[in-house]
Amino acid sequence: MRFFARRIKVKKRDIPAGVWTKCRRCKEMVTSQEVEENLMTCPKCGYLSPLPAPARIRSLFADGEFHEIDARMRPADPLKFVDSLPYPKRQQSAEKRSGLPEAVVTGIGSLGGFAVACAVMDFEYMGGSMGSVVGEKITRLIEAAIEKRIPLLIISSSGGARMQEGALSLLQLAKTSAALARLDAEGILFVSVMTNPTTGGTTASFASLGDVIVAEPGALIGFAGPRVIKQTIQQDLPDGFQTAEFLLAHGMVDMIVPRRELGGRLAAILSLFGAPRFRSAAHAPRQRRPRREGAEA
Amino acid sequence: MNGGFDFEKPIVELEGEIGRLRALAGEGTVDVAAEIESLQKKLDAARRDIYGNLTPWQRVQIARHPQRPYTLDYVRLMTEGFIELAGDRFFANDQAIVGGVARLEGRTVVVVGQQKGRDTKENLLRNFGSAHPEGYRKAYRLMRLAEKFRLPVVSFIDTPGAYPGIGAEERGQAEAIACNLRAMAALETPIVAVIIGEGGSGGALGIGVGDEVLMLENAYYSVISPEGCAAILWKDQSKAAEAASTLRISPRELLELDVIDLIVPEPLGGAHRNYELAAREVKAALLGALDRLGRVPPGDLVRRRYEKYRRIGSFTEE
Structure with a gap:
């Protein structure tokens, strides 16, 4: 297996102070800086906006020890899919919007000192949808967790399978779940974190298969989207339907953990399950040999 | 008619x-x-x-034809001594998915499949072939039974999708499908899936992971219904025909993408025009697949299935 290693740069984004934004839930005006410093949590009502993957990684891998793998994997256009825009154009604008080449960042790092293979999805890239790249990167990450015998952590934020890759997207559900069957047989821990929102094919595959499932407060989590359900049953949906709290009450997740406390809780779980301490030599992916100019292939 | x-x-x-x-x-x-x-x-x-x-949209219409043969029609026409088994042992017996044990040309197989109704009354009973979590859990139970006795699993796929409803969400529709995907990947017995009509997304895949995936000529298999895709991307459900083409949901296209392994021909005009002929074709294709899988050493089966799914996808790396 090939790894392309790259360190995620740990730096604070420059946000001009005093830029105001309206909270989507409580409609209060709050400064963007306050929201960002609070991991995209509204300081007034606690509403959680999707957290970009790099910010999530910075918050969990606090000492900066996160080695990205497969950073150069990009989507193709196997169906030559065109709706109002051709798929490659959508990819370009998604990349611009999210600053990422795809909807998931994967890597191996040190969380509270424990070695962990971690995937973080990013909702800003086409709604965190799963196409071939998301499926392949997650599958390779699972295989890396097996190879290195370290726990797997997947933080989901996704509307489900990506339409633009058709049935190939659908089959990523089977591919990732098959890799998790191997992880299971190897006796390796998988902690799944469901954030707002986690729906569709993502929930119907890896996100629901954690040994331990953690949800963020108020997150929308479900198989079908609320709009589709409402249309199908022609009834209003009960209050709080498909929230993290609803899932906890129905036995579908183990716990709800606020964003700020996630790192600490994950470290505690990793510790109880006997996760190995992170050692760079054993756990960091092999560095890609720098290619010298003019060197023979 | x-x-x-x-x-x-x-x-x-x-x-x-x-x-x-x-x-x-x-x-x-x-x-x-x-x-x-x-x-x-x-x-x-x-x-x-x-x-x-036929255009892709025309095929979708044939796949949804109310007279199209359903799972139990194929079971009746292809097998002997079918004994239906019921229930998931947790909550209910979901009749949108049927299953049981039958003899196919002398060998015992475990059958699971989505089942639609022929009339309104039966459709209410079968929920139009849209299963709840208990349907997927019944299928799971039967697949474990097959594994215990090393019986091949034959799975018939015909669903517009897993049911999007309140009870389905409360009881973990997503979890039920995800568990099936993981279990089918590791099942130590051959699995042949046949898409006989509608292959509606996760609801279809939830019983559709197989060593070989066969597909009838006028069936479709898609990540989202053409209507759903049109509503989201074009904000217009009437663009379903366009979506059906764009999504590449027909057997020939799916064969090229390695999503399926074999196309089963249908009688001219569609399977609904000649049940016996349709069942003969499906049976022949199934027996061929089971023969091929019978020659795979049992210890290699799961690894081969893993590699089959492992390869699927399209991306670039510089």
Whole structure:
């Protein structure tokens, strides 16, 4: 297996102070800086906006020890899919919007000192949808967790399978779940974190298969989207339907953990399950040999 | 009876004319044999032309035809001694998914499959082939049973999708499907899936991971229904025909993408025109697949299945 290693740069984004934004839930005006410093949590009502993957990684891998793998994997256009825009154009604008080449960042790092293979999805890239790249990167990450015998952590934020890759997207559900069957047989821990929102094919595959499932407060989590359900049953949906709290009450997740406390809780779980301490030599992916100019292939 | 799709109009008209001439001939007043023969030739040509060049959307309509053979029709026509098994042992017996044990050409197989209803009453019972979590958990239970006795699993796929409802979400629709995907990947017995009608997304895949995936000529298999895709991407459900083409949901395209392994031919005009012939084709394809899988050493089966799914996808790396 090939790894392309790259360190995620740990730096604070420059946000001009005093830029105001309206909270989507409580409609209060709050400064963007306050929201960002609070991991995209509204300081007034606690509403959680999707957290970009790099910010999530910075918050969990606090000492900066996160080695990205497969950073150069990009989507193709196997169906030559065109709706109002051709798929490659959508990819370009998604990349611009999210600053990422795809909807998931994967890597191996040190969380509270424990070695962990971690995937973080990013909702800003086409709604965190799963196409071939998301499926392949997650599958390779699972295989890396097996190879290195370290726990797997997947933080989901996704509307489900990506339409633009058709049935190939659908089959990523089977591919990732098959890799998790191997992880299971190897006796390796998988902690799944469901954030707002986690729906569709993502929930119907890896996100629901954690040994331990953690949800963020108020997150929308479900198989079908609320709009589709409402249309199908022609009834209003009960209050709080498909929230993290609803899932906890129905036995579908183990716990709800606020964003700020996630790192600490994950470290505690990793510790109880006997996760190995992170050692760079054993756990960091092999560095890609720098290619010298003019060197023979 | 003959469907009455718009695109079948020329066929229906010719059939009507031939019928009228035959009636005349029966009265013995005029000799119309030559004319009937010429019309019959035209009819054959029209059938070949229309059914040989179906658009993806037309195939979707055939896949949804109310007279199309369903899982239990194939079970009845292909197997002997079918004993249906019921329930997930947790919550209920979801009749949108049927399952049981049957003998197929002398070998015992475990059958699971989505089942639609023929009339309103049966459709309410079967929820139009849209299963709840308990349906997927029943299928899971039966697949574990198959594994215990090393019996091959034959899975018939025919669903518009897993049911999107309140109870389904409360009882973990997503979890039920995800668990099946993981279990089917590791199941230590052969699995052959046959998409006989509608292959509606995760609801189809939830019983559709197989060593070989067969697909009927007029079935479809898609990540989202054409209507759903049109509503989201074009904000217009009536663009479903366009979405059906764009999504590449027909067997030939899916074969090229390695999503399926084999196309099973249907009687001209669709499986609903000749159940016996359709069942013979499905049976022959199934037996072929089971023979091939019977030659795989049991220890290699799961690894081969893993590699089959491991390869699927399209991306670039610099």
